[in-house]
Amino acid sequence: MTPVIILAGILALGIVLLFVGLASQGPIDPVQARLTQLGSLQARNLEELELQAPFLERTMRPFMARLSHTASRVTSASSADSMEKRLALAGNPSDLRIADWLGVKALVAGATSLIMFLLVELLLHGSLPYALFVGVIGLIFGYVLPEFWLGRQIKARQKVIIRMIPDALDLLTISVRAGLGFDAALAKVVEKLPGALSDEFRRALAEVRVGKARRDALRDIIARTNVQPLSNFIGAIIQAETLGVSISKVLQVQSEQLRIERRQRAEEMAAKAPIKMLFPLVGCIFPALFVVILGPAIITMVRTFSINHVGQ
Numbered sequence: 001m002t003p004v005i006i007l008a009g010i011l012a013l014g015i016v017l018l019f020v021g022l023a024s025q026g027p028i029d030p031v032q033a034r035l036t037q038l039g040s041l042q043a044r045n046l047e048e049l050e051l052q053a054p055f056l057e058r059t060m061r062p063f064m065a066r067l068s069h070t071a072s073r074v075t076s077a078s079s080a081d082s083m084e085k086r087l088a089l090a091g092n093p094s095d096l097r098i099a100d101w102l103g104v105k106a107l108v109a110g111a112t113s114l115i116m117f118l119l120v121e122l123l124l125h126g127s128l129p130y131a132l133f134v135g136v137i138g139l140i141f142g143y144v145l146p147e148f149w150l151g152r153q154i155k156a157r158q159k160v161i162i163r164m165i166p167d168a169l170d171l172l173t174i175s176v177r178a179g180l181g182f183d184a185a186l187a188k189v190v191e192k193l194p195g196a197l198s199d200e201f202r203r204a205l206a207e208v209r210v211g212k213a214r215r216d217a218l219r220d221i222i223a224r225t226n227v228q229p230l231s232n233f234i235g236a237i238i239q240a241e242t243l244g245v246s247i248s249k250v251l252q253v254q255s256e257q258l259r260i261e262r263r264q265r266a267e268e269m270a271a272k273a274p275i276k277m278l279f280p281l282v283g284c285i286f287p288a289l290f291v292v293i294l295g296p297a298i299i300t301m302v303r304t305f306s307i308n309h310v311g312q
Contacts, residue, residue, distance in 0.1 A: 161196050168201075182237075
């Protein structure tokens with residue numbers, strides 16, 4: 001049974017390394033990508049061109065493509081649209097697309113099912129029907145498991161955007177009051193405040209440069225972030241542009257409102273702190289205090305009863 005344990009451990013380690021590699025892969029620098037492309041053009045033959053690709057690209061991508069093709073057959077159009085929206089809300093981590101995400105889910109599902117099947121087979125010593133049942137449960141659980149990771153990425157990105165909005169809006173207001181246009185002010189925010197919100201503004205500015213209407217580019221930010229304060233701000237900007245209201249006044253009002261909301265969120269978190277501290281206080285600190293305070297008394301009582309019992 002030792003080889004079975006080793007195989008299960010290798011599969012588990014492979015899943016962990018896959019997730020670590022996907023999480024640690026940063027955004028691709030356009031300049032570096034262009035230089036890499038120009039360097040690849042100097043390859044003398046097809047074999048050298050293939051060897052210039054990263055190891056993960058040469059080994060995992062074809063396998064993931066086959067898995068994603070198989071998984072896409074049983075995935076409905078509505079599920080694919082939902083996955084695309086969730087990936088957009090997460091900022092497309094590691095530049096994942098729907099095909100890549102389906103391949104990741106299929107790989108994790110298969111590995112989880114195999115690990116659970118081998119573990120049950122090892123523990124129950126040949127109970128094949130029960131091991132197959134647990135393997136099917138592991139397949140379903142492994143297919144859903146990446147969605148929890150993606151949900152955490154979405155919430156983390158939304159928190160970062162919420163924290164960046166007041167500072168970005170203050171800088172935007174100052175830039176507009178200094179005489180810059182709205183697009184130039186957005187470019188200044190992108191330059192001075194790197195982060196998830198600046199990435200969305202950068203994408204919107206790029207879409208405007210290629211001919212897309214500004215209001216449509218701003219509305220797409222709402223769909224890609226799903227953050228209520230940002231949605232309110234973009235809605236006010238679009239309404240001001242439609243009605244011909246001064247954007248400077250709108251930015252000032254929105255900046256004051258967002259500062260009030262930030263202070264209210266801080267007060268709300270401060271009010272929740274005592275309740276959150278109650279559980280570790282009851283579960284960790286109080287038992288230790290009881291042991292320190294009541295422990296000597298209990299020991300004394302036990303010794304006293306023991307002496308009385310011996311004396312009788």
